[in-house]
Structure formats: C-alpha cells, structure tokens
Amino acid sequence: MNVRDTFTPWRQDYRPATRAAQGDGWRSPATGSIPPPIELGATFARDERYRSPAGLAYLRDQGTPGYEQVEQVVAGLEGGRDAMVFSSGMAAATAVFQVLPAGARVVVPRTMYFGLTKWLAEFGGPRGLDVVSVPMDDLDAVAAAVAAAPTALLWAESPANPTWLVTDLAACADIAHRAGALFAVDNTVPTPVHTRPFELGADLIMHSGTKYLNGHTDVVAGFLVAAPRPDGAADEAREALWERLRLHRRLTGPILGPLETYLLMRGIRTLFPRMRQISATAQALAEHFAEHPHVSRVAYPGLPTDPGHVIASRQMRGGFSGMLSLHVNGDWQRSLRTAENCELFIRATSLGGVESLVEHRYTFEGPGSTSPKDMIRLSIGLEDAADLVADLEQALERAAKEER
Numbered sequence: 001m002n003v004r005d006t007f008t009p010w011r012q013d014y015r016p017a018t019r020a021a022q023g024d025g026w027r028s029p030a031t032g033s034i035p036p037p038i039e040l041g042a043t044f045a046r047d048e049r050y051r052s053p054a055g056l057a058y059l060r061d062q063g064t065p066g067y068e069q070v071e072q073v074v075a076g077l078e079g080g081r082d083a084m085v086f087s088s089g090m091a092a093a094t095a096v097f098q099v100l101p102a103g104a105r106v107v108v109p110r111t112m113y114f115g116l117t118k119w120l121a122e123f124g125g126p127r128g129l130d131v132v133s134v135p136m137d138d139l140d141a142v143a144a145a146v147a148a149a150p151t152a153l154l155w156a157e158s159p160a161n162p163t164w165l166v167t168d169l170a171a172c173a174d175i176a177h178r179a180g181a182l183f184a185v186d187n188t189v190p191t192p193v194h195t196r197p198f199e200l201g202a203d204l205i206m207h208s209g210t211k212y213l214n215g216h217t218d219v220v221a222g223f224l225v226a227a228p229r230p231d232g233a234a235d236e237a238r239e240a241l242w243e244r245l246r247l248h249r250r251l252t253g254p255i256l257g258p259l260e261t262y263l264l265m266r267g268i269r270t271l272f273p274r275m276r277q278i279s280a281t282a283q284a285l286a287e288h289f290a291e292h293p294h295v296s297r298v299a300y301p302g303l304p305t306d307p308g309h310v311i312a313s314r315q316m317r318g319g320f321s322g323m324l325s326l327h328v329n330g331d332w333q334r335s336l337r338t339a340e341n342c343e344l345f346i347r348a349t350s351l352g353g354v355e356s357l358v359e360h361r362y363t364f365e366g367p368g369s370t371s372p373k374d375m376i377r378l379s380i381g382l383e384d385a386a387d388l389v390a391d392l393e394q395a396l397e398r399a400a401k402e403e404r
C-alpha cells in the first residue's frame with residue numbers, strides 16, 4: 001500500500017532522531033490519522049478483474065501494510081537500503097544462517113547472545129554448517145579463522161552479551177572482505193543511536209526489536225537490514241543473499257502480527273531520548289560501582305578502565321548503551337543473593353525496556369552456560385539514577401552480611 005503517495009514524500013535528509021519521532025511522516029491514506037491504522041487481514045480480496053488493490057495477497061507473503069513504515073524507518077536509522085521485520089530477533093538471526101548453502105563455513109564470536117550459540121550447536125552444525133567460534137577481541141585469531149578456509153560469513157556482536165566485550169567492527173569488516181566473506185553485525189545492544197555498522201563496513205545488520213527498538217517489554221520482534229549500495233552500484237552477492245532472505249521469510253513464516261507491528265512502531269518513535277537517558281544513567285552507575293568495596297569489577301565499555309574502551313569510543317557515539325555487568329566480591333553465590341535482594345531492579349531476563357532489570361545470567365542459562373558465576377547483568381531503564389544506585393547499594397550490603 002503506497003501510503004506515502006497521498007502526502008509529500010518524507011525528506012531522506014532528516015536526521016535519524018527526526019525520522020524516528022515522526023515515523024518517516026506516514027499518514028493513513030483514508031483519514032490522515034498520524035498513527036498508522038492496524039489492518040488485521042490475513043488475506044486480501046481481489047477485484048472482479050482479479051487485481052489486488054494494494055498488491056497484497058496473504059499475510060505470510062507480503063506482511064501487513066504496517067510493515068512498510070516500520071521497515072523503512074529502521075532501514076533509515078541504520079542508513080541501509082532495505083529492512084525486513086521478523087517475529088523475533090532469533091527468527092531474523094537464524095534466517096541468515098539458514099539461507100547459506102549446506103557446508104558453508106561461518107566464523108562466529110565465542111561470546112555472544114546465548115540463544116544463537118545454542119542454535120548453531122543444536123541445528124547449524126548438525127545440518128551442515130561449518131561453525132568456527134573465535135574470541136573477537138583477538139583480531140589475529142579472527143583473521144586466521146576467516147583465512148583458514150573459504151568463509152561465507154563473519155558474525156559480530158558489540159558490546160557482546162553478557163560480558164560486554166567490545167569488537168573492532170571496522171577491522172572485522174576488513175578481515176571479512178579481504179577473504180571474500182560477508183560481514184554481519186548484531187546491533188541490538190548499541191542500537192543505531194550509538195553505533196552505525198554500515199559506516200564501519202558491515203554488509204548486514206540484525207536486531208532483536210524486542211529490546212531497545214520497541215523498548216517497552218511488550219513485543220518480541222526482529223529485523224534484518226540490508227547495506228546501502230556502494231556508489232549506487234549493484235553488489236550481486238549481497239543482493240542475492242537479500243532476495244534469499246525475503247524468500248525464506250515468505251516460505252517459512254517468521255512474520256510479525258499487525259498488532260505487534262503497531263506497538264513496535266510506537267516504541268521506535270521514542271528510541272533516541274530513551275537511549276540518551278538510559279546510556280547516561282548506565283554510565284553514572286558504572287562509575288559509581290567501579291570503586292565499590294563489594295564489587296571486584298564493572299564491565300562497561302564507557303569506563304576508561306574497560307579493556308574495550310578505546311575501540312568503543314571510536315565506534316560508538318553519544319554513549320555506550322544501557323547494559324553493564326557487576327562482578328561481586330566474595331563467594332559466587334553472593335552475586336545471586338545480590339539479585340535476590342534487589343527491590344527496585346526487577347529480576348527478569350531480557351533487556352532494553354523502560355524498567356531496570358537484574359539477572360544472574362549463569363543461573364538463567366543453566367547447564368552449558370559460559371557466563372561468569374560471580375556476575376550480575378543489569379539492563380538500565382528510565383528510573384531516577386539515585387534510586388537505582390540506592391537499590392544496588394542495599395542489595396550488595398545485605399548479600400555481604402548474609403555470607404558472614
């Protein structure tokens with residue numbers, strides 16, 4: 001449905017925060033309504049000459065009319081040429097691995113989102129992908145792994161869940177391209193507010209839209225974004241991959257429903273002010289607990305003492321996002337008790353919402369977890385920073401007392 005035709009086309013040179021706030025200036029063609037209509041059709045009627053009035057046939061094939069706005073806005077925020085919405089971040093991420101030919105070699109981070117590590121172990125490898133995992137902070141190891149045999153794809157996530165290890169994205173893009181591999185980036189944690197991977201050489205961006213993009217803990221969604229064409233030239237390998245991904249979504253059906261699509265677009269409108277405040281609060285908390293007697297280390301790329309700080313400062317702008325982890329002193333159960341003692345931080349998995357969450361990742365991930373046992377992961381929300389600091393102070397203090 002070409003809603004835009006009824007209004008002046010939205011200027012592509014508006015800055016990302018402007019594009020997010022106004023959702024690229026879309027209107028309901030029927031009424032001028034500023035929020036988009038929610039069209040619930042799973043199928044779409046044809047006229048007496050068998051034409052589809054809006055080019056839509058079936059929800060799994062083309063999605064709902066709301067897709068066009070949310071995909072255009074997310075493509076615009078990343079500076080990409082196209083985007084596709086999925087039913088979850090995992091649906092988007094695994095689509096990339098599923099469209100690769102059998103036997104394809106993929107190089108992935110040793111530390112990244114646990115669900116993807118698990119999918120590659122349970123399905124990717126057993127179904128014929130040659131999966132090689134590397135420590136992404138060791139660029140020599142990344143280069144050696146990519147050069148050891150023809151490689152289809154290098155995957156990165158920075159800062160990476162749950163240790164917030166920073167990856168040098170521009171260097172990885174270079175390594176991948178010299179070897180003829182594509183370079184894909186999970187940009188969920190920094191969001192395009194803080195990192196724009198296409199400017200650093202990425203070919204493909206993936207998002208869990210569940211997290212900061214939606215931002216309100218009420219939608220599970222994902223995105224893939226296609227890189228812009230360099231100098232407008234067609235790039236056959238990248239474009240063939242994108243067409244395969246579109247076909248994959250049509251034929252396997254990991255689509256987002258119309259109601260969730262509406263909520264997702266509403267959340268994205270406030271992405272910029274949310275990220276600015278969340279990142280400022282996370283920085284304040286990281287600095288406060290960096291010198292704390294009950295904390296042995298704070299993992300946060302915004303701290304000058306963090307091993308990833310120099311690279312993060314180069315590839316992130318305006319802040320370092322809202323995720324940090326505290327390593328708690330004492331026996332490892334003290335970190336679990338700290339989470340148990342929180343009163344304002346909510347004990348829950350996930351991240352990127354307006355409410356602050358605390359998670360003992362090792363306990364959540366269960367057998368096979370590589371998360372440090374002494375670590376609690378924090379997702380910072382929009383509460384007053386002083387209340388968050390006070391809550392952690394009392395939780396750490398009680399956990400330390402309980403040990404004696």
Ligand SMILES: *Cc1c(COP(=O)(O)O)cnc(C)c1O
Nearest residue numbers: 088089090113161188208210221
């Ligand atoms: C949550 C998350 C995913 C998975 O997304 P879902 O929407 O939960 O499927 C992937 N990568 C990162 C970094 C995440 O935080």
